[in-house]
Amino acid sequence: MTGRVFGEDAAALAGPGMPVGDLFDLEQAVDDGLGLPARGLWMDAHVHLGRDRDGHTLDLPGLLADLERFGIASAVCFPPDDPGPGGQFAQANDAVLAAAAAAPERVRPFCRLDPGRPWRDELERVAAAGACGIKLHPIAQRFRPEGEECVAVVRAATELGWPVLLHAGYGARPLAGPVAALTEAVPRARLILAHAGRGDARALAAVAASAPGVVFDTSLAALPDLVALPPGRLCFGSDRPYGDYASALHLIDAAARVAGWSDRDVEGVMWGNLSGILS
Amino acid sequence: MGEPERDSLLTRADGLRLVALCAQAEIALVRRDPMAGPLLAQAARAGEGRRAGHALALAAGIARAVDLADRAPGPSACRKVAQALCRLALQEAQAEVLAS
Numbered sequence: 001m002t003g004r005v006f007g008e009d010a011a012a013l014a015g016p017g018m019p020v021g022d023l024f025d026l027e028q029a030v031d032d033g034l035g036l037p038a039r040g041l042w043m044d045a046h047v048h049l050g051r052d053r054d055g056h057t058l059d060l061p062g063l064l065a066d067l068e069r070f071g072i073a074s075a076v077c078f079p080p081d082d083p084g085p086g087g088q089f090a091q092a093n094d095a096v097l098a099a100a101a102a103a104p105e106r107v108r109p110f111c112r113l114d115p116g117r118p119w120r121d122e123l124e125r126v127a128a129a130g131a132c133g134i135k136l137h138p139i140a141q142r143f144r145p146e147g148e149e150c151v152a153v154v155r156a157a158t159e160l161g162w163p164v165l166l167h168a169g170y171g172a173r174p175l176a177g178p179v180a181a182l183t184e185a186v187p188r189a190r191l192i193l194a195h196a197g198r199g200d201a202r203a204l205a206a207v208a209a210s211a212p213g214v215v216f217d218t219s220l221a222a223l224p225d226l227v228a229l230p231p232g233r234l235c236f237g238s239d240r241p242y243g244d245y246a247s248a249l250h251l252i253d254a255a256a257r258v259a260g261w262s263d264r265d266v267e268g269v270m271w272g273n274l275s276g277i278l279s
Numbered sequence: 280m281g282e283p284e285r286d287s288l289l290t291r292a293d294g295l296r297l298v299a300l301c302a303q304a305e306i307a308l309v310r311r312d313p314m315a316g317p318l319l320a321q322a323a324r325a326g327e328g329r330r331a332g333h334a335l336a337l338a339a340g341i342a343r344a345v346d347l348a349d350r351a352p353g354p355s356a357c358r359k360v361a362q363a364l365c366r367l368a369l370q371e372a373q374a375e376v377l378a379s
Contacts, residue, residue, distance in 0.1 A: 005360070006359070006364070007359060007363060008357075008359050008360050009356060012352050012356040013357055015344065015357075018341065018344055018357065019341070023337060023360060026333060026337065030367065055350075055355070220366075223369075223370050223373040223374060223377070224377065227377060243363075243366075246363065246367070247370065250367055250370055251366075251370050254371070254373075257374060257378075258374050258377045258378055
């Protein structure tokens with residue numbers, strides 16, 4: 001067996017007792033069972049391109065193969081946690097920008113910054129090179145979303161007309177208050193809260209209700225959170241290479257079934273809502 | 280996904296038990312915890328006959344075949360696939376409970 005199954009290289013899975021053929025069959029069955037409309041237009045809000053210091057890796061050929069396999073038109077891509085020697089992701093940002101130059105229809109390049117270090121030069125540099133958004137990770141880079149440094153980055157992004165994708169979820173600190181403070185400080189900010197704010201989704205939904213620029217990506221999100229959030233505020237995401245497309249798409253399919261989303265709702269989740277954020 | 284056989288014969292408590300086992304197994308896999316194998320085996324038994332069952336049976340089989348704590352590329356890839364299978368199963372189990 002060759003190729004990728006559930007996000008992993010099938011050759012790496014080969015070994016005694018490994019049911020590789022059954023895995024391919026199940027992944028295909030999941031894909032065949034999806035009732036999601038408008039395949040071919042779908043957009044992924046959350047992909048890491050490059051190599052994380054924890055070892056997770058996705059390169060452009062791997063991404064393009066994934067997109068082709070699942071009929072996904074394009075993906076918002078940004079570096080993994082690979083800040084590099086200067087701590088400001090310059091090399092990793094360059095790699096994402098190079099991928100976007102090589103596949104401009106497929107890759108929407110966001111840069112990654114550390115608000116706790118000098119970032120304005122890097123922002124200007126990547127803006128000139130074609131970036132169109134920012135990814136921030138409060139846990140990995142150890143800053144507070146409501147902190148002065150983060151507010152300044154989000155304000156600068158907003159002035160450029162860029163959205164900011166903020167890691168949201170899985171952490172110990174409550175997020176609703178900090179996100180509310182951030183949106184109050186930068187009312188016109190367009191924020192994509194990753195993982196549907198897993199762990200804080202209910203409180204974040206209340207914040208989003210009064211902040212029209214706040215949406216949630218569905219990457220590695222919890223189904224009970226997705227069915228409770230308005231589909232008009234959701235954007236499909238995979239979190240490749242941490243997540244895989246089969247389970248990411250199955251999550252949307254399950255949410256649509258349970259919550260009773262219309263085809264129009266699903267089209268919004270799968271591409272329309274993100275397209276609006278990026279335009 | 281999979282082949283549902285006797286969903287209607289199982290109770291909501293069965294569904295909640297399956298949700299708990301899938302969630303525990305997934306986080307055990309993330310943490311390379313040695314409890315992942317036993318939890319997957321329990322989840323696979325709890326999932327027999329349900330939509331989540333096939334994915335859990337495959338994940339439990341992977342756990343039997345590979346040392347999930349091994350950080351080498353092959354075992355790491357196997358662990359990641361088992362995580363994906365757990366996510367699928369958890370989604371199905373949660374959908375069943377939410378719809379009940």
